[in-house]
Amino acid sequence: MPVTIKVNEEVFTPRQQAVLxxxxxxxxxxxxxxxxxxxxxxxxxxxxxxxxxxxxxDGLLTATVQWQAAKVRMPQVSRTxxxxxxxxxxxxxxxRDLLTVITGEVSITLNRTxxxxxxxxxxxxxxIVLENGPLAIRRRLxxxxxxxxxxxxxxxxxxxDAYRTFFGLVVRxxxxxxxxxxxxxxxxxxxxxxxxxxxxxxDQFFALYGAKATV
Amino acid sequence: MPVTIKVNEEVFTPRQQAVLxxxxxxxxxxxxxxxxxxxxxxxxxxxxxxxxxxxxxDGLLTATVQWQAAKVRMPQVSRTxxxxxxxxxxxxxxxRDLLTVITGEVSITLNRTxxxxxxxxxxxxxxIVLENGPLAIRRRLxxxxxxxxxxxxxxxxxxxDAYRTFFGLVVRxxxxxxxxxxxxxxxxxxxxxxxxxxxxxxDQFFALYGAKATV
DNA sequence: CGGCAGCCGTACCGTACGGTACGGTTCCAA
DNA sequence: TTGGAACCGTACCGTACGGTACGGCTGCCG
Numbered sequence: 124m125p126v127t128i129k130v131n132e133e134v135f136t137p138r139q140q141a142v143l144x145x146x147x148x149x150x151x152x153x154x155x156x157x158x159x160x161x162x163x164x165x166x167x168x169x170x171x172x173x174x175x176x177x178x179x180x181d182g183l184l185t186a187t188v189q190w191q192a193a194k195v196r197m198p199q200v201s202r203t204x205x206x207x208x209x210x211x212x213x214x215x216x217x218x219r220d221l222l223t224v225i226t227g228e229v230s231i232t233l234n235r236t237x238x239x240x241x242x243x244x245x246x247x248x249x250x251i252v253l254e255n256g257p258l259a260i261r262r263r264l265x266x267x268x269x270x271x272x273x274x275x276x277x278x279x280x281x282x283x284d285a286y287r288t289f290f291g292l293v294v295r296x297x298x299x300x301x302x303x304x305x306x307x308x309x310x311x312x313x314x315x316x317x318x319x320x321x322x323x324x325x326d327q328f329f330a331l332y333g334a335k336a337t338v
Numbered sequence: 339m340p341v342t343i344k345v346n347e348e349v350f351t352p353r354q355q356a357v358l359x360x361x362x363x364x365x366x367x368x369x370x371x372x373x374x375x376x377x378x379x380x381x382x383x384x385x386x387x388x389x390x391x392x393x394x395x396d397g398l399l400t401a402t403v404q405w406q407a408a409k410v411r412m413p414q415v416s417r418t419x420x421x422x423x424x425x426x427x428x429x430x431x432x433x434r435d436l437l438t439v440i441t442g443e444v445s446i447t448l449n450r451t452x453x454x455x456x457x458x459x460x461x462x463x464x465x466i467v468l469e470n471g472p473l474a475i476r477r478r479l480x481x482x483x484x485x486x487x488x489x490x491x492x493x494x495x496x497x498x499d500a501y502r503t504f505f506g507l508v509v510r511x512x513x514x515x516x517x518x519x520x521x522x523x524x525x526x527x528x529x530x531x532x533x534x535x536x537x538x539x540x541d542q543f544f545a546l547y548g549a550k551a552t553v
Numbered sequence: 554c555g556g557c558a559g560c561c562g563t564a565c566c567g568t569a570c571g572g573t574a575c576g577g578t579t580c581c582a583a
Numbered sequence: 584t585t586g587g588a589a590c591c592g593t594a595c596c597g598t599a600c601g602g603t604a605c606g607g608c609t610g611c612c613g
Binding site: 378382383384385386387390 | 559560561562563
């Protein structure tokens with residue numbers, strides 16, 4: 124029996140997933156120049172099938188982004204047995220996940236595609252990327268932060284503000300520079316420093332929101 | 339005598355600037371769909387002239403972005419007579435400038451254009467935008483930060499790290515959400531809160547890097 | 554006044570690509 | 584065995600757009 128993956132009410136057969144994989148590969152390789160003919164050739168299928176399955180080019184693009192974005196599932200962090208140590212480890216893990224994702228080639232490609240799309244009054248891809256990127260992190264981080272506050276380990280009025288500050292401390296200018304193609308941020312150049320950046324961002328976050336914080 | 343503006347060794351006549359203005363307007367209006375025919379019609383010039391002046395479509399795009407990006411000149415902040423009060427006002431001013439710029443429609447358009455361009459293995463536009471956006475801020479902020487350190491008002495090892503943290507505290511997730519077309523961040527929604535965000539970011543920056551900071 | 558340079562407007566060309574049509578093949582089910 | 588559904592490969596169509604060519608207008612300079 125074929126294994127299907129359910130994504131936002133959309134179900135893709137293995138054959139369709141192979142097509143989407145081909146489309147994603149082409150996106151990552153050739154940047155924005157994704158043509159239907161290229162996808163059909165890469166996936167060894169006919170264009171007619173592409174249009175039958177995905178409607179039009181936008182539908183294929185949306186399916187590809189949606190399918191891939193949903194695959195970025197970051198490991199869940201338990202909120203049980205919350206101590207100062209486990210809380211800090213959780214925060215660090217979130218920072219590490221966030222940095223690892225946004226510096227990845229696939230994430231850069233998807234974000235660029237969505238930004239390009241948004242430049243044409245189409246926001247559907249942007250919403251999908253946002254929903255599976257920053258907002259996914261937020262959904263999972265907020266409960267942890269609030270548990271930390273309940274345990275008197277963190278202090279803040281708005282968990283939304285705390286989350287956004289965390290995002291800023293971790294991401295800083297890395298994402299926009301990567302999206303703009305800054306060559307001085309090579310892949311290794313960033314990934315090599317992830318651990319140090321994670322620690323620094325976590326330190327700063329606790330300095331601002333830790334129970335003993337002065338702000 | 340015609341007034342010309344010199345931009346990175348490029349000089350544009352008033353007529354050429356009118357063409358670039360038309361191109362920028364179209365870019366802001368129609369997003370990415372900038373066609374040579376549309377620019378020619380809007381600027382009431384012939385396509386032949388466009389190609390004569392700018393070489394090709396990419397040249398026109400580059401000239402437009404370069405010309406407009408260079409116009410974003412943020413007010414200089416004096417570093418003389420540095421006191422705790424003036425330092426704080428300077429930092430706040432930088433935060434305000436940064437937020438005002440990145441939330442502007444023109445900035446969003448230019449960044450989107452550059453990101454789209456970067457998705458096609460062309461990084462020239464990205465470099466221009468980076469150079470005139472984040473890096474311009476950095477060039478002007480770093481001396482202030484270092485003067486603050488010299489005056490024992492700030493504490494940090496690396497002014498680069500301090501700058502990047504400042505960037506993160508100020509920008510947070512606003513820019514990426516705007517680039518992705520997040521509808522929940524309407525223009526007014528953001529601009530109305532700029533002052534509060536500026537104050538919050540500055541408070542946090544001083545909490546982390548002020549002379550009495552605990553980190 | 555005559556020639557020429559610059560430019561406008563428009564027509565034109567070539568190509569790339571989105572989308573459609575269709576013949577041929579495989580496979581399943583009646 | 585046969586009908587048909589799904590799909591592959593390819594050929595095809597229409598259009599949009601980058602880039603070129605050219606005729607006509609204007610204004611400057613000798």
